[in-house]
Amino acid sequence: MSDESDRLADSFRRFAEASFADAPLYMAVSLAVADDEEVMTRISESPVASHWPLPLLASVHYLLLGNPEDPLALVYRQESDADPVPLFLAFVHEHWDELLQLMINRYIQTNECGRTALLAPAFTLVESGASRPLAWIDVGTSAGLLQLVPHYRLDYGEHGTTGPEGSPVVATCEIVGEPPVIAKRTPAFSHILGLDRAPVDIGDPEEARWLLACVWPASPRLARTAAAIELAKVHPPHSVKGDAVNDLAALIATVPEESLVVLTTTWVVAYFDTETRQAFMDLLKAVSMQRPLVLVSLEAPGVIATIDQEPDVTPATYNGDNHVGLTVFHQGTATPHFLGFAHPHGAWLEWRGPAGISLP
Numbered sequence: 527m528s529d530e531s532d533r534l535a536d537s538f539r540r541f542a543e544a545s546f547a548d549a550p551l552y553m554a555v556s557l558a559v560a561d562d563e564e565v566m567t568r569i570s571e572s573p574v575a576s577h578w579p580l581p582l583l584a585s586v587h588y589l590l591l592g593n594p595e596d597p598l599a600l601v602y603r604q605e606s607d608a609d610p611v612p613l614f615l616a617f618v619h620e621h622w623d624e625l626l627q628l629m630i631n632r633y634i635q636t637n638e639c640g641r642t643a644l645l646a647p648a649f650t651l652v653e654s655g656a657s658r659p660l661a662w663i664d665v666g667t668s669a670g671l672l673q674l675v676p677h678y679r680l681d682y683g684e685h686g687t688t689g690p691e692g693s694p695v696v697a698t699c700e701i702v703g704e705p706p707v708i709a710k711r712t713p714a715f716s717h718i719l720g721l722d723r724a725p726v727d728i729g730d731p732e733e734a735r736w737l738l739a740c741v742w743p744a745s746p747r748l749a750r751t752a753a754a755i756e757l758a759k760v761h762p763p764h765s766v767k768g769d770a771v772n773d774l775a776a777l778i779a780t781v782p783e784e785s786l787v788v789l790t791t792t793w794v795v796a797y798f799d800t801e802t803r804q805a806f807m808d809l810l811k812a813v814s815m816q817r818p819l820v821l822v823s824l825e826a827p828g829v830i831a832t833i834d835q836e837p838d839v840t841p842a843t844y845n846g847d848n849h850v851g852l853t854v855f856h857q858g859t860a861t862p863h864f865l866g867f868a869h870p871h872g873a874w875l876e877w878r879g880p881a882g883i884s885l886p
């Protein structure tokens with residue numbers, strides 16, 4: 527292998543080991559593809575958008591969703607015990623040109639509705655401290671599936687449930703340690719809006735298929751995402767195409783001043799480069815000179831600077847999982863509140879948030 531394809535193979539292996547501990551099929555095929563010199567060379571000679579495992583995995587899954595009788599599709603649906611590794615490698619070689627076009631032309635769109643189980647307790651906290659209506663803007667909303675949280679059933683086991691009984695979308699979240707307040711319903715937002723540089727049009731079957739393709743196969747998340755897509759056809763999310771830094775202020779300005787704007791980012795700021803992360807925070811501080819803002823974030827450690835400065839988030843408590851944070855922007859300053867550690871898809875929450883909060 528060339529130095530470049532060697533480096534790429536190593537990064538594929540590292541990504542697989544960090545991400546696919548509970549997804550054995552993706553672990554196996556990612557490690558196998560990292561050992562395939564021809565594929566690594568082809569990827570290393572392709573645009574950088576393809577230089578990590580998810581674009582390849584999503585593109586293969588996308589083609590399989592359109593070809594349900596392929597032997598690999600049967601393995602993906604757990605209808606066959608065949609070894610996925612040789613099937614996957616053969617599929618990649620056979621469909622390389624088609625796969626490459628998908629890998630370099632589509633963004634990874636992991637619109638994970640399970641994350642709403644992490645947002646809801648944060649919303650309950652915000653509602654308890656706000657003295658006016660709340661308006662919610664989901665930044666990096668993808669297909670807008672998180673915007674449908676009022677229609678989802680969030681199940682926290684013995685600690686209670688949020689949302690309507692009988693919802694076709696149920697997100698189960700294990701509470702680790704002391705529970706947050708679990709409300710029967712999410713706040714009655716005056717507005718629910720989304721912003722995304724590439725919003726997914728759920729009404730377009732190809733886009734809906736790409737959204738499903740970005741979910742790991744053989745995972746209950748696949749059926750849940752499919753159910754959320756159907757629900758979104760009944761309750762279409764309100765999403766605007768635009769950039770988180772360049773277009774957010776204009777969207778905020780569409781919300782009447784009497785509402786307190788709550789922004790969410792869930793696995794969005796992680797995709798910004800360092801300058802864009804700083805520009806995003808600077809923007810929120812600047813807008814807060816005119817009106818206060820609340821940012822609820824679910825991001826990897828190290829992504830939201832305000833949250834990572836919190837005293838609770840020391841190396842002694844850091845366990846490598848995601849951070850739920852709440853940052854209040856008011857008159858140009860940012861005040862962080864660490865809310866807890868969480869599974870990136872919402873499977874569990876270790877709540878560390880305050881019992882109450884006072885918002886401007």
Ligand SMILES: C[S@@+](CC[C@H](N)C(=O)[O-])C[C@H]1O[C@@H](n2cnc3c(N)ncnc32)[C@H](O)[C@@H]1O
Binds near residue numbers: 639672769
């Ligand atoms: C991994 S997805 C997460 C989607 C959703 N927040 C969720 O948790 O399911 C990241 C999303 O952020 C969007 N995004 C990335 N950079 C952006 C930017 N600068 N402005 C607006 N949206 C952006 C992408 O298009 C994508 O839809």
